[in-house]
Amino acid sequence: MSLMSGRSRDARRLLAALGAVAAVTLVYGRWLHVSNPATVSTTYLLVVLLVATRSRFWIAAVTSLAAMLCFNYFFLPPVGTLTIADPPNWVALLVFLAVSLVASNLSAVARARTTEAVSRRDELARLFDLSRDVLLMTESREAMAMLARAIARRFDLAHVAIAMPPPPEWTFFEGGSASVTLDRQEIADAFSAAGKTLEFDAHARTYAGHRTTVSPDGTAVRLVPLRVGTKPVGVLAASGRPVEAGTLDALAGVVAIAIERAHLLEERTAAELTRHSEQLKSALLASLAHDLRTPLTAIRIAASNVGGSWLSDGERAEQGEIILAEVERLTRLFQNVIEMARIDAGAVSTDARWTYPSEIVAAARDQVEQSLRRHRLDVHTQDDVAVRVDPRLVAAALAQILQNASQYTPPGTTVRLEAGVADGALTVRVRDHGPGLMPG
Known part of the structure; x- marks a missing residue:
């Protein structure tokens, strides 16, 4: 659909350019009756430059040829023919064509560089926004899926997958509007090759480890290794609009940092849980020591009193009840300790x-x-x-x-x-x- 619309737009611009050449010819030839070749050639050149600033180079080139033919036919003697009688007019005509083509090419190059600069600025803005998303990430695994969706949304990609290697198996976090079936063997091969190749060849300006593959459903997929330093940590799979290799490599670097950050957050959480667990164990041991001393002290005192001759039968029976109550308390305390040990071992x-x-x-x-x-x-x-x-x-x-x-x-x-x-x-x-x- 975009290809057809592009062709239609080029056709409209070509017709507009040829119409401008025809308008200059009619105004100078039929209305103003201008016969000065310098004035006519300068006006034609202005039309060519205006076309070059707004259209593709081939449209400007066609416009240059049309302007040259009109200039020769209507304004160079003998008028009304394509024959050139005066040799200096050959020079003027060729110089006009050369200048118009060179100017068109320079304008096209300048426009392409402007477009490239705007594109790079947009890519940098997207990378910045994605980096901000990474800083707001949590340690949950759902954050990786959110990151994949953010990449697809910010870079206008049809499908994005962040593939993380085993153990226990390859895990995929996907985003985008399209559904693409990925070849796990291709992913594994790309991950394996990532640890054996350099990241960037400055001489050839190529990024080693990048590869393009075709998914089982016929979709072209770019595979980019995710590295933290020289260590591969996963593979980024992207499909949809074309993205420069440098942008993809920078994007992969941001994703790799996000993965490493998620791992660090998970380790920090695990360390905090371990620390809290140790604190709880220390508190429980202190409480256990206190709870053990209390009934043992009561049992020792009651047992020593039972043997005393100064106690009446009622008082001796009361001391026996104290011993039974404290033994019951000790039994329940040990049962609780056993239950706690089973809970800690996950056996409950x-x-x-x-x-x-x-x-x-x-x-x-x-x-x-x-x-x-x-x-x-x-x-x-x-x-x-x-x-x-x-x-x-x-x-x-x-x-x-x-x-x-x-x-x-x-x-x-x-x-x-x-x-x-x-x-x-x-x-x-x-x-x-x-x-x-x-x-x-």
């Missing part, structure tokens, strides 16, 4: 099933029965609605909350527990009379 699997809130509350209360013996537990549950959860894990979490309530709430006070279902999720509220958390 949930067993979700339909359960009533009252069943979960009963299981949690049985686990901390000894710890709650000095408190009144006020339970309110919603029994007519079931919820899909893992009852074992939820009961263990609720037991830990009740354990904390019994530990930090004064003896004889009430611990209120409410359990129900809201919007398909289990909701639990525990209220006690403890000091609460410290501010901050």
Whole structure:
């Protein structure tokens, strides 16, 4: 479609140029009756220059030939024939043709260079905009797909694919309006060759590693290696409008930097997660050490008191209950440690099933029965609605909350527990009379 429109535009410009030559001929020959060859030739030359500044060189050349023929036929003696009687007129005619052709060529070259400069300016602006897009990228893999779409949009390409090598396999992030099937073997070959060739040959001004291939669906695809330094990190595949090799190579450099930046962001995120994990482990170990000392101290004191002769039978039974409660607390503590180790190793699997809130509350209360013996537990549950959860894990979490309530709430006070279902999720509220958390 663009080829036909270009031909139509050239045809219109050629007709306009020939019409201008005809107009000059009619005005000077039929109306003003100008017979000075210098005036006529200068006017024809002006027409040729104007045509050259707006049209292709071949249109200006055809206009030059037409002007020369009109100049010879209508203004050089003998008028009305293509014969030239005076030899100096041959020189004038040839000089006119030569000057018009040279001027047309110079104008065409200047126009081509102007067009090239504008094109390069546009390419630089697109590269700048793309670099800004890269700086706004996140570390998610979706950012690579967004980058491919941005390249296709900014450079007006029908299809763009960023191919990243294994492991585990080739990954493609695509953008553009067209759907192109890429040959994975061609991509692999281009990637393999990228590590064996120089990036740029300054003498021949060629970019090694660039290649053009035809996809299985018949589309011409430019393959450009993505390098970070001398290390290949992927392949850029582009199809659509022609793009200069230098622009493609600069574009590939920006994409390679984007890939490296995404990797660095992923490594930074992983390092932050590791650091937070280590901090959490340190805090858990400190808490575990404290939680172990408390029941062990209570068991040691109660055990020493049980053997004392000064205790009554009731007081000795109370010391035995203390020992049982603390042993229960230690057992639950070790169970929690084992669960935490399994979670850290990724070995915990949930067993979700339909359960009533009252069943979960009963299981949690049985686990901390000894710890709650000095408190009144006020339970309110919603029994007519079931919820899909893992009852074992939820009961263990609720037991830990009740354990904390019994530990930090004064003896004889009430611990209120409410359990129900809201919007398909289990909701639990525990209220006690403890000091609460410290501010901050």
